[in-house]
Amino acid sequence: MTERVRVAVLAGGPSAEHEVSLQSAHAVLDALPKELYEPVPVIIDRQGRWPVELRRDQVDVVFPVLHGPFGEDGVVQGHLETLGIPYVGCGVLASAVAMDKVAMRRAFLAEGIPVTPGVWFTEHEWRATIDSWGLVKSLDWPMYVKPSGLGSSIGISRVTSMEELRAGVELALTHDRLVIVEQEVAARELICGVLGGHDFPEASLPGELLVPGDWLDYEAKYLSNAEIATIPAVLPERVAEEVRETSLRAFRAIGGYGLARVDFLYEEESGRLYVLEINTMPGFTARSVYARAWAESGVPYPDLLRRLIDLAFARSRQVIARSRHVTVRSGK
Structure with missing residues (x-):
């Protein structure tokens, strides 16, 4: 029997999104194919204390299902790189840029990607x-x-x-x-998932968020049982394709890797499309619009997790290959 891959699922943390992270982690832990992976839950408390110190000989790959500061902003990603442990998702720079809405807007504007005033x-x-x-x-x-x-x-x-x-x-x-x-822009709220490496990322079918009231707040996203999205969104083919193409442009603008969810505003009357933000570790709860978008695009949740883990290992191999190349060229 082939030895299972040990997957450390990081969750919790000191950010205000602690509870959201726990919900996401439970979904990932439950859905990891047990014949392939050995899940290792690692719950970081609200003070930022880790229950164990991760080591390369303890786990094979890390799935950082952390949202917000200290988890989605490049801090944990940098820590894992110093440990030499492969991890799922965007790297240090892309995570930091996407987490900071001002830096993100600057990156989009530099690439000619439309954003709201x-x-x-x-x-x-x-x-x-x-x-x-x-x-x-x-x-x-x-x-x-x-x-x-x-x-x-x-x-x-x-x-x-x-x-x-x-x-x-x-x-x-x-x-x-x-x-x-x-x-505020009076518009429909759309989402699109991105999956893949630096070279050939793919975009999912677009979805539409169903906004109760003026906007989709924290309670509506995570505490309500109401349906929050229609996937795929009912859109003209031209608009759906523009959403997918712009999602890939946004992903490349921040140097994304692995996954991201791109949020849009679509003004039907004018036909304008604005990128609202890009999330490098979107919610992975059972109701996650990212996971649902990929399921509708032909990638079921367990397969989605497997592809993300494969991408983590692929990046790690690329890093090792580059470091060896540099060492050889330098004569060391």
Whole structure:
């Protein structure tokens, strides 16, 4: 019998998305084909303490199902690279860029990828400004106020007045020192999954988020039993293809690897498509729109996990091959 691959599934962590991470990890642990893999749950507590110290001789690959700061922002990825352990998902740079909404928008703008109108400022700039309106005057109401480095709709407010704006900024500043304010666009919310390496990533069928009320908040995403997405989305073929092509462009713009979910706003009247954000470790819960999009595209959940793990090993082999090549050329 072939020895099973030991897969350490990292979950929890000190970010505000701790509970979301646990939900994702449970789904991954349950779905890993047991004939191929030996799951090793590693739950990091809210203070950032690890139950064990990972070593290359203990596990073969790591599946970091961590969301938010310290898990999705390149920190854990860098740690795993220093340990020499293969891991699922984007590398240090792509994770960091995608986690920071300001850095992400800059990367998209540099590549000509359309984004919604928005501004950003630091806590110092907010405190030092007498006229708060001056920071956002280029935008129209309503607006969304977001901490730059967080996900899962945590710390986000929809605001329609200066009073609400001030409250929204103060809330966002409890999560991050950098705040981004985006103008609301009356549009359909679409998603598209990306899967693959640097060279030939693939895009899934697009899906559409079903938004109750004004926007899809944390409770609607993770605590409600209501259906949150239609997959595949009902779209003209031209728009569906544009979503898929733009998803791949966004993935390449941040240097993505392994997986990502790209979120869009689609203005039907004008035909405009905006990239809202890219998530390098989207939710892997049983209701995950990323997993559902790939299932509808012909990749069932267990196969999706297997492909991601294979990609992790492939990148590790490439890194080893490059390091040997450099050593030989340097004469060491």
